[in-house]
Amino acid sequence: MAQTLPLQTSNNANTAAPRAAAAAARKGKTVEETYQKKSQLEHILLRPDTYIGSVEKHTQALWVYDGDEMVHRPVTYVPGLYKIFDEILVNAADNKQRDPRMDSVKVTIDPERNLISVYNNGDGVPVEMHREENVYVPELIFGHLLTSSNYDDTVRKTTGGRNGYGAKLTNIFSTEFVIETADGKNGLKYKQVFSKNMGVKGAPDIKACKAGENWTKVSFKPDLAKFNMTQLEDDVVALMKKRVIDLAGCLGKTVKVELNGKRVPVKTFADYVGLCLKFASKxxxxxxxxxxxxxxxxxxxxxxxxxxxxxxxxxxxxxxxxxxxxxxxxxxxxxxxxxxxxxxxxxxxxxxxxxxxxxxxxxxxxxxxxxxxxxxxxxxxxxxxxxxxxxxxxxxxxxxxxxxxxxxxxxxxxxxxxxxQSKDLKKTDGSKRENLRGIPKLEDANDAGGRNSDKCTLILTEGDSAKALAVSAGT
Incomplete structure (x- = not known):
């Protein structure tokens, strides 16, 4: 007895899959080549727009830091490249919420070497072995996807991280990624180098450090080919510099923010706003x-x-x-x-x-x-x-x-x-109309503009109560 198939439409998977396989066969593709399963890392590299935004160049009017001032102008940049820089910068800002003693952020952007680094003091990443995952915590945080300290929604946190991607996305879209941290509590200093889009993990280099030494530094070389670029272009650098100025305005006077070895000219949010308004007032x-x-x-x-x-x-x-x-x-x-x-x-x-x-x-x-x-x-x-x-x-x-x-x-x-209102009134000039509409509090005479318009009276009053009295008297 022949097997009975359920009712099908042209979109039904029962017909779609065989047809796709047949079409693939005609093109010389095997079923395995047609239907593929990717690892999450492969998926991120294959479909980056889902995770970091577009990897194509966009041009739009944005605020940038250019020539020691905030400027609003058309900028050509790659959103995905901007995003992987931002992930590391926000990580540094987050540490202020974890450790209020943090008082320093240092950012270096070196276009010639295609090298970016972000340093912050304050509590470092714990240099401890994670018993369940059997890796050191810094490697877990920066080199393993979907790892985060922000998953417990019963704990109220005012940090930027949330979904367990963050810095790992920067690692994945870099040819080289280096994490360094000093954990004064455990007396250990940690350094690890990742390369080839997080595909290669170097062995951790762990040394002793002073008890009061606490800091974290992330350095990375963006994989420019993934963003259809050959160098860190001026517009992209100006946009990155602007984000450093943002950070100084958000963190306030308790944190000294440096860019390429110089303190930025912003110590408060009011200073930051002032830079924007200065340009707009020019x-x-x-x-x-x-x-x-x-x-x-x-x-x-x-x-x-x-x-x-x-x-x-x-x-x-x-x-x-x-x-x-x-x-x-x-x-x-x-x-x-x-x-x-x-x-x-x-x-x-x-x-x-x-x-x-x-x-x-x-x-x-x-x-x-x-x-x-x-x-x-x-x-x-x-x-x-x-x-x-x-x-x-x-x-x-x-x-x-x-x-x-x-x-x-x-x-x-x-x-x-x-x-x-003047413009609305002008719409009635030069011609007679049966009715006027769209003018607040005007009660039009129905015969105005018609053959009985000579019997209509224009009444002007000041205030709603006077208007009500005049209209009732007129009727």
Whole structure:
């Protein structure tokens, strides 16, 4: 008796697999060549966009650190290369949360040698053998995928790491990767060299160190061929330097940040914002942009300035640059927009302003520490964590909101509202119409613009109550 197959469609796997195999056979491929299983490391190298973003060149307007100043200009860069640098930088920032005594970060970017290194002091990686995995902890953290100290979600952490990829991705996309750490607690210093995209692991070199010696240094040579590059190009270097400036602004005055042997000119988040506004104010006829700042608490720093016609934001979560914003930016911006909207609508009752109108005139800077942050992807460009899970609140003070309202944004919005109303009225000029629409608080005469328009009366009142009285009297 013939075997009965289930009902099938043209998309059913029962027909798709044999057809694919047949097609492969016609092309000279075996079944084994057609259907392949990859290791996770092979998959990362084969499909890098899933893990580090695109490995093709992109051009877009971004902030960079160029010629000792912050500049906003078109930049051609490879997102994946930028990401593997960022992973190591965020690791250094994370150590400040683990050990508040950390007070030094040193970054070296050497395009000629294609060599990048990031050093931080503070507690080093434990130089101990992991009993379950039978490898030293530094090798486990930097040379084995899906290893992390951030998996326990019952523990609230304000670090950037989360998914167990991080520095391993940098290792995988490097021709050489070196981890060095001093563990003063155990009195041991550790060094290990990885090469060929984490495919070759050198034996650890372990020596004694002083009891108070604690630091970590990661050095790597990006595999430029994986990014279709032959050298670290100027735009990429300028973008990397900007991330070092970011780090200095996020960590604040308790951490000395050095770039290529020189301390960067940023000690606070306010300094960082100042660099951005200095560039934006260069060709502004009205002079420097206003700056209203508030350190809300130990986890939130906010600054507001003006934008013209388009909302702008520069934000960070646990040292990560959230270039597309997210729920932390919404949390701050909504408070500001609601306050300003109320002020403007009181001054001009016909303005009928909405929150999005206010936001288009705002430039918001946010530096936040968030518990166990969740992002849209491994590239971490957008925070998606719900506000209720932040682990802290950012309640802007009345004093701060009042300063924002007096910064010039209210005047800008009033001018914009008046212009918009004037523009709406001009739409009716030069021709008769049956009805007028879209003008707040206008009650049009139904016969206006028609054959009985001579029987209509134009009534102007000041205030809603006067309007109600006039309309009732007229009827």
């Amino acid at each position: 060709n502004r006829p009205e002079g420097s942009l206003p700056r209203i700042e508030e350190t809300v608490n130990e986890r939130w720093e906010v600054c507001v300035s003006l934008s013209e016609g388009q909302f702008q934001q520069v934000s960070f979560v646990n040292g990560i640059a959230t270039i597309k914003g997210g729920t932390h930016v919404d949390h701050v911006t909504n408070q500001i927009a609601n306050h300003v909207m109320t002020v403007v609508n009181k001054k001009n009752k016909t303005a009928n302003l909405k929150a999005h109108n206010v936001k288009s005139h705002l430039w918001v800077f946010v530096n936040a520490l968030i518990d166990n942050p969740a992002f849209d992807s491994q590239t971490k460009e957008t925070l998606t964590l719900r506000q209720s899970s932040f682990g802290s609140k950012c309640e802007l003070s009345d004093k701060f909101l009042q300063k924002v309202a007096k910064s010039g944004i209210v005047d800008s919005l009033l001018s914009w509202a008046n212009f918009k």
